[in-house]
Amino acid sequence: xxxxxxxxxxxxxxxxxxxxxxxxxxxxxxxxxxxxxxxxxxxxxxxxxxxxxxxxxxxxxxxxxxxxxxxxxxxxxxxxxxxxxxxxxxxxxxxxxxxxxxxxxxxxxxxxxxxxxxxxxxxxxxxxxxxxxxxxxxxxxxxxxxxxxxxxxxxxxxxxxxxxxxxxxxxxxxxxxxxxxxxxxxxxxxxxxxxxxxxxxxxxxxxxxxxxxxxxxxxxxxxxx
Amino acid sequence: xxxxxxxxxxxxxxxxxxxxxxxxxxxxxxxxxxxxxxxxxxxxxxxxxxxxxxxxxxxxxxxxxxxxxxxxxxxxxxxxxxxxxxxxxxxxxxxxxxxxxxxxxxxxxxxxxxxxxxxxxxxxxxxxxxxxxxxxxxxxxxxxxxxxxxxxxxxxxxxxxxxxxxxxxxxxxxxxxxxxxxxxxxxxxxxxxxxxxxxxxxxxxxxxxxxxxxxxxxxxxxxxxxxxxxxxxxxxxxxxxxxxxxxxxxxxxxxxxxxxxxxxxxxxxxxxxxxxxxxxxxxxxxxxxxxxxxxxxxxxxxxxxxxxxxxxxxxxxxxxxxxxxxxxxxxxx
Numbered sequence: 001x002x003x004x005x006x007x008x009x010x011x012x013x014x015x016x017x018x019x020x021x022x023x024x025x026x027x028x029x030x031x032x033x034x035x036x037x038x039x040x041x042x043x044x045x046x047x048x049x050x051x052x053x054x055x056x057x058x059x060x061x062x063x064x065x066x067x068x069x070x071x072x073x074x075x076x077x078x079x080x081x082x083x084x085x086x087x088x089x090x091x092x093x094x095x096x097x098x099x100x101x102x103x104x105x106x107x108x109x110x111x112x113x114x115x116x117x118x119x120x121x122x123x124x125x126x127x128x129x130x131x132x133x134x135x136x137x138x139x140x141x142x143x144x145x146x147x148x149x150x151x152x153x154x155x156x157x158x159x160x161x162x163x164x165x166x167x168x169x170x171x172x173x174x175x176x177x178x179x180x181x182x183x184x185x186x187x188x189x190x191x192x193x194x195x196x197x198x199x200x201x202x203x204x205x206x207x208x209x210x211x212x213x214x215x216x217x218x219x220x221x222x223x224x225x
Numbered sequence: 226x227x228x229x230x231x232x233x234x235x236x237x238x239x240x241x242x243x244x245x246x247x248x249x250x251x252x253x254x255x256x257x258x259x260x261x262x263x264x265x266x267x268x269x270x271x272x273x274x275x276x277x278x279x280x281x282x283x284x285x286x287x288x289x290x291x292x293x294x295x296x297x298x299x300x301x302x303x304x305x306x307x308x309x310x311x312x313x314x315x316x317x318x319x320x321x322x323x324x325x326x327x328x329x330x331x332x333x334x335x336x337x338x339x340x341x342x343x344x345x346x347x348x349x350x351x352x353x354x355x356x357x358x359x360x361x362x363x364x365x366x367x368x369x370x371x372x373x374x375x376x377x378x379x380x381x382x383x384x385x386x387x388x389x390x391x392x393x394x395x396x397x398x399x400x401x402x403x404x405x406x407x408x409x410x411x412x413x414x415x416x417x418x419x420x421x422x423x424x425x426x427x428x429x430x431x432x433x434x435x436x437x438x439x440x441x442x443x444x445x446x447x448x449x450x451x452x453x454x455x456x457x458x459x460x461x462x463x464x465x466x467x468x469x470x471x472x473x474x475x476x477x478x479x480x481x482x483x484x485x486x487x488x489x490x491x492x493x494x495x496x497x498x499x500x501x502x503x504x505x506x507x508x509x510x511x512x513x514x515x516x517x518x519x520x521x522x523x524x525x526x527x528x529x530x531x532x533x534x535x536x537x538x539x540x541x542x543x544x545x546x547x548x549x550x551x552x553x554x555x556x557x558x
Contacts, residue, residue: 213541
C-alpha cells in the first residue's frame with residue numbers, strides 16, 4: 001500500500017501571522033480579514049512594536065467574536081518603552097479569546113513577573129541574533145520559573161541555531177508537554193522570515209512531524225508555485 | 226528499557242513524558258485494589274452459570290477515584306427468566322451504596338439480557354438503554370463476578386458485529402457505525418438532559434469533553450486500525466485491544482503510528498484531568514456551574530484547555546498519520 005505522503009501544508013490547523021502583511025500594519029480589521037482568508041481556524045496577531053499594542057487592545061475590546069479556534073498574540077519585542085510591569089498588565093488585559101501570548105525570552109527583564117500571564121504565556125525559541133533563549137539549556141531557566149508557560153517552537157530559528165536540527169529535536173523532547181504552537185517559515189541570510197523553501201520543507205519534516213497535534217502559524221507567505 | 230508485549234501501552238508512553246502519567250497509573254492501582262476487595266465481598270453470593278456482575282465507567286476504564294459511582298448491572302447470557310442469581314438486591318447491598326449509587330435513569334442496577342444486546346442492534350427495539358448497555362459492555366466494562374459468563378457474553382456481542390465482515394482488509398463497518406452512533410447519542414443526550422435539568426451541568430460537561438471522548442476514541446481507533454488486517458486477524462486483534470482499558474488502546478495507537486509526542490501531550494492532558502477528578506473541592510465547583518456562568522470559573526477553563534489538548538492529539542492521530550485515508554473512507558459515510 002502506498003504510504004500517504006502528508007504534505008506539511010496539509011496540516012490542520014495552519015494559519016498565518018498578521019505580521020506578514022506589512023502594508024496593512026496597524027489596520028487590525030483588515031489584517032484579521034486577510035488572515036481569516038488564509039485560515040478561519042488559527043492566526044497570530046503580531047504586535048511586534050510596542051506602539052501597536054494599545055491599538056490592538058482597543059480593536060479586540062470592540063471587535064465581535066473573531067471565532068478563531070486558536071488565537072495567538074505576539075507581544076512586543078521592539079520599541080520597548082513602558083516599564084515591564086505595565087506591559088505585562090497590558091498583555092494580561094487581552095481578552096480571554098486570546099489563548100497564547102508569545103514573548104521573546106531575551107526581552108524579559110524579570111521573568112517571574114510574567115507569571116501573571118498564567119497559562120497563556122508562550123515563550124519562543126530564538127535565533128542566532130539574540131543573546132539567549134535559543135537552545136533547550138537557555139530556555140530551561142525561563143520555563144522553570146514559569147511553570148504554566150508553554151513553548152512556541154520556531155522551526156526556522158531552531159534550524160538557524162543548528163542546521164542538523166538536533167537541537168530542535170532536543171527542544172521538542174525536553175519540553176514535549178509544553179509545546180503549544182509552531183512558527184513555520186524559512187530565514188534569509190539576515191535572519192528575516194521568508195516563505196518556506198522546498199529544501200527546508202524537506203529538512204524540517206522530521207521535527208514538524210513531532211508537532212502534528214498543535215496549530216502551525218506561517219510567518220511568511222506560502223512560496224509561489 | 227526493553228518491554229515485553231505485556232507492558233501496558235500507557236506505561237510505554239509514560240516513559241516519554243517527564244514525570245510520567247502518575248494519576249492514570251495510580252488510578253489503575255486503586256481500581257485493582259478495589260476490584261480485589263469487591264470480589265471478596267461478592268464471593269459469598271450464588272451466581273448462575275450464565276450470569277455476571279459487570280462494572281462500567283471508571284471501573285471499566287480503571288480510573289477509579291474516591292468519588293466514583295458504582296455503575297453496574299447483572300448480565301445474563303442465557304434464557305430470560307424470573308429468578309437470576311445473584312439478585313439485584315443482593316448486588317445492590319454491596320455496590321452503589323450511599324453516594325456511590327448509580328444515576329436515576331435505570332440504565333444501571335438492572336438486569337441485562339445478552340440476547341437483547343445481540344439481536345436488537347438498530348431498529349425500534351434498540352432503545353437508548355439497550356445501545357448503552359451494549360456499547361459500554363464492549364468498550365468500558367469489567368466483570369466483578371461471573372468472569373467466564375461475562376467473557377462468553379462479550380464475545381457473543383463482538384461476533385454479532387463481525388458476522389457482517391466477510392472480506393480481508395475491510396474494517397468491521399457495522400461495529401464502527403454503532404460506536405459512532407453511540408458517541409453522537411451521548412452528545413445529543415447531554416443537551417437533552419440539560420434541558421430537563423441542568424443539575425451538575427459543569428461536571429457532566431467536563432466529563433463529556435474528556436472521559437466520554439476517551440470512551441469513544443478507545444472504540445473508534447482500534448476499529449479503524451482493523452483496515453490493515455486480513456479478515457481472520459480482525460477478531461483476535463479486537464479481543465486483545467478491547468480487553469485493555471481505553472487509555473491503553475489510545476496509547477498503543479500513538480506509539481504504533483509514530484506520534485509519540487502527540488500521545489504524550491494528549492494523555493498528559495488526560496492524566497491531569499484524572500488528577501482533578503480526585504479533588505472534592507474542584508468537583509463541587511464544577512457541579513455548581515451552569516452553561517451561563519462556566520466561563521467565569523478558572524477550574525472549568527482549565528478543564529476545557531486540557532480537553533482541547535486531548536482532542537488535538539486524537540485528531541492528529543486520525544488525520545495526520547497513515548490512518549487518515551481510512552478515516553476519510555469510513556468515518557463519515
